[in-house]
Amino acid sequence: MNKAPFSDGHLAYDDIGDGPPVVFLHDGTLNRRVWDQQLHAFDGYRVLNVDARGHGESSTPTTEYLRGEDVTVLLDHLGLESAYLVGQAMGGTSALDTALDHPERVAGLVLSGCGTSEQYWQSDFIVGSLQRQMEYAFNQDTDGYIEMFLRMWVDGPRREPHEVDPKVRERCREMAVHTATHHARPNPVMPGKAADTWNRLSDIDVPLLGIVGELECTDVRDMLDRIVSTVPNAKLDVFAGVGHMVNMEDPDRFTAAVRQFLDGLSGRG
Template identity: 70%
Template sequence: MNRAPCADGHLAYDDLGDGPPVVLLHDGTLDRRVWRRQLAAFDGYRLLNLDARSHGESSTPTTEYRRGDDVTALLDHLGLDSAFLVGQSMGGTSALDVALDHPERVDGLVISGCGTSEQHWRGEFVVGLLERQARCVAERDTEGYVECFLDLWVDGPHRDPHEVDPAIRAECRAMAMHTATRHARPDPVLPGKAADTWARLPEVSAPLLGILGELDVVDVREMLERITATVPGAELDVVAGAGHLVNMERPDRFNASVRRFLDGLTGRT
């Protein structure tokens, strides 16, 4: 594990391989361990696997920040002008923020299971679980909070818990419990959001690939379809039989899609 400085502490990251740099950005509540199925699949690339602030082994923030700041802080620390960004869920919103606010630093981006950082939640399934999760926070019910997270983002609206790979559920439970216990604060510092992200989508100049699990929630589907329909030249890859965590549930399919995209941009075969 390596450390890069940030405004209120440090960012934990792994630095693996050689070649064009690719920054991996994980889901909210989870951490960089979500990418373990990808770490051996991209020979010829330099993988920078980052824990976002308030997640994993990175610092808990004490001042206001934007999640895209984590990406630029890492690139600055390593002396990199730009990189490819691959983001899942919250990590995808961070990647888009960087592409909007610092386009010169993004060579291409893959976003999976997300909208912009100004996400909207309207579906009954999502809204109901987010309300339950908020009650768990108020009642300091960590177990209940984590179970809501698993119901929402691991199981999803189309499956019961027993229909999901138990190993994936166990991995996500361990990561979520780590985040909820290590980074909990009485008055959490909430990150700011990039402004007017939906209106600014036509400004995204980097090549963009969106990846969507067929069984993800309808809000995510609508947002990702809107992004890929608006960003010039963007493409959308829908993965059959997968829920929100495509990179964990269908790693071979996810890796092949990302590899094809990156190789096409770098001229590799």
């Protein structure tokens, strides 16, 4: 494990390979292990796989910060001017915030299963699930809280738990338990967001690939559609038969799609 220091702690990250740098940014509540099946699948690139603050082996934040700072802290630590960013869910919002606030640091974007950091929830499935999850949190029921996380972001609105690959579900449960037991605080420090994100999307001038599972919740599908339709050089890839955790449920296709996109940008295609 490598460490990149910030004001009140450090970011843990993997540094694998040589070539144009690609930073992988994981989902909220999980950690950088979501990318295990991608780590060694990008020969010719320098893969930088980082735990966000308050996740995995990174420090729990004690002071306010912005989502995109996890990216800029890592790039500054390594002396890198820019990188390709591949973000899933929370990691995608951090990547997008970086592109909006620090466009010179971003060479290209892959966003999987997310909106901007100013996400909004309207579907009965997500709104109801979030309410139940908050009830579990209020009652200090960690098991219930994590199960609702899995129902929302692994199973999704169109599948029951037994219809999901049990290895994917259990791996996500283990990561969520680690976050709950190692980083939960009575008054957690939450990351700040880039300002006015939806109205600034047309300012993004790097290519963007959006990825979404066919079985993803409608809120995320709608938000990602909105991003792709607004960013000037963007396209959307819909993965059949999978939900929110696209890179874990269909790792080979996910890796191939991202590699093809990056190879086109880096001239390796």
